Amino acid sequence: MINDLLIQNIKKNVSLPDTDLKRICNYFKPKTIPKKEFLLTQGSICKFEGFVLEGCFRIFIIDKKGHENTLYFAAKDWWVMDIDSFMNQKPSDLNIQAIEDSKVLLITREDKTDLYNSVPSAEKLFRIMSQKSIVAWQQRLIRNHCQTAKDRYNYYISTYPDIASKLTDKQIAGYLGITHEFLSKIKKKS
Numbered sequence: 001m002i003n004d005l006l007i008q009n010i011k012k013n014v015s016l017p018d019t020d021l022k023r024i025c026n027y028f029k030p031k032t033i034p035k036k037e038f039l040l041t042q043g044s045i046c047k048f049e050g051f052v053l054e055g056c057f058r059i060f061i062i063d064k065k066g067h068e069n070t071l072y073f074a075a076k077d078w079w080v081m082d083i084d085s086f087m088n089q090k091p092s093d094l095n096i097q098a099i100e101d102s103k104v105l106l107i108t109r110e111d112k113t114d115l116y117n118s119v120p121s122a123e124k125l126f127r128i129m130s131q132k133s134i135v136a137w138q139q140r141l142i143r144n145h146c147q148t149a150k151d152r153y154n155y156y157i158s159t160y161p162d163i164a165s166k167l168t169d170k171q172i173a174g175y176l177g178i179t180h181e182f183l184s185k186i187k188k189k190s
Contacts, residue, residue: 028105046085055102070174
């Protein structure tokens with residue numbers, strides 16, 4: 001399946017011949033996920049890597065006290081998966097839930113391995129994407145350790161306004177690592 005959004009995303013990371021782009025895209029299969037449905041549930045094995053075409057997903061864990069802690073949101077033109085579960089084929093710690101009707105392109109672990117063997121440039125693509133992802137996680141950790149909750153909230157709202165507009169205050173609070181009530185106080189002072 002050839003998808004323009006996926007091709008644009010790939011081109012942001014590497015320059016590849018059109019034949020390689022088409023071959024890479026053909027490994028991905030479309031899937032529609034209705035609002036509130038899960039793409040992955042905690043305890044199951046992640047059998048896919050996904051690229052979001054439409055909609056938005058919330059990636060979160062439920063801790064021992066039953067609290068939901070959001071790691072990130074994946075909206076249009078973002079990638080979504082549990083890398084640990086996908087790579088090691090072990091039960092996932094994560095839930096991936098659509099917060100609105102969503103469409104994704106999925107590639108299985110087996111197809112990704114086949115892709116690496118048949119299109120060697122795909123390894124470079126996914127290596128670069130992994131490196132960029134690590135940088136983003138590192139920057140988030142730095143913000144979480146060095147910024148106030150208010151600064152983290154303002155950063156999130158200004159950096160991801162399209163995603164933030166789709167979320168409830170409870171979801172944003174879960175992402176920021178604060179209570180819903182504390183977020184309400186921050187918003188009142190802003």
